[in-house]
Amino acid sequence: MLDTVDKLIDELVDGGSNFAASLGISRVAGQLYILLFLSEKPLSLDEMMEKLKISKGYVSINIRALERWQAVRKVWVKGSRKDYYEANLDTISIVVNQLEYGLRQRFEGLDLIINRAKGKIGQMKNTQSKEQIQNLEDKIKKAEKMYNRVSGLLGKLDLLKLLK
């Protein structure tokens, strides 16, 4: 009877971490985050490993990933030498930050590829068939247009504000 709450928490941790996993976040990191999100008080590595039944080293690795994303923070608990963590409850900001960062990374990569291709096509003009070159030029132009549209949007759109 006493563990009814614990059971519900288990369920939520499970359900929510599936969601996290479907967003491409490590499943265990998702579980840890939700565990901390739901917890009344900060938790130590030992408590987390106990609740999720995973090894301490694995908790350590994942909690540091969460820290890097500012999804959790270490808190001081007087009288204890352990590290305690609590969740940053502003989940949306965390997710949006991650998304924005990821998108930016990817788009920078594309930029390089497209420009490199344009250069190469320029150099090729007299060595290849006219149709081939024309086709490639068209396609690259199309790709570039898409790139510009999306990255222009990304630059302006402060997703965070939309959601707050």
Place this chain on the structure above:
Amino acid sequence: MLDTVDKLIDELVDGGSNFAASLGISRVAGQLYILLFLSEKPLSLDEMMEKLKISKGYVSINIRALERWQAVRKVWVKGSRKDYYEANLDTISIVVNQLEYGLRQRFEGLDLIINRAKGKIGQMKNTQSKEQIQNLEDKIKKAEKMYNRVSGLLGKLDLLKLLK
């Protein structure tokens, strides 16, 4: 000298498919799509397996995934019994459709979880400590708020239009 164009295409297929992979799309599906996107004419399974140096079965599996997403379509080539495919050049629509579909799926799942949790907390009220219940209620309420905010936005925002 003749293969300069092929080399550039290889590069683009590689670069672009890394991008696709970073979006959670199968790497090979990404390669196939870009190959078809850049191609002057529709390609057969054999041509694709040859260009990407992968087995025919694997081309088959991935091309059908692309077909399901409406990213490529089968085209008729007279005089040949083979299946030929060409890319849907409206890449943004494809990506946005996929994103929207994926997000909707995930959000429906969350809805269930949150409502289930609310029900359970209701049933628990007299069997658990006041603080515990209060904490959980607060957290679930917070989660619900986020859910509503995001899903409301999703419902209204026609990403496609923004990008067109």
Place this chain on the structure above:
DNA sequence: TAGAACGTTTAGAATATATTAAAAGTTCTA
């Protein structure tokens, strides 16, 4: 109607990712 020309399925091999257990490193306390 045999068999050639395809595309699809499948069982298993190769590769990559997630996870553990234990060793190593660090910091605090007596």
Place this chain on the structure above:
DNA sequence: TAGAACTTTTAATATATTCTAAACGTTCTA
């Protein structure tokens, strides 16, 4: 400063994913 109480790293193992090769099924052609 020894050693206890922690966290982090690492090497190995378990699990999941990607990919192939070959068998299979279908449709077309002669």
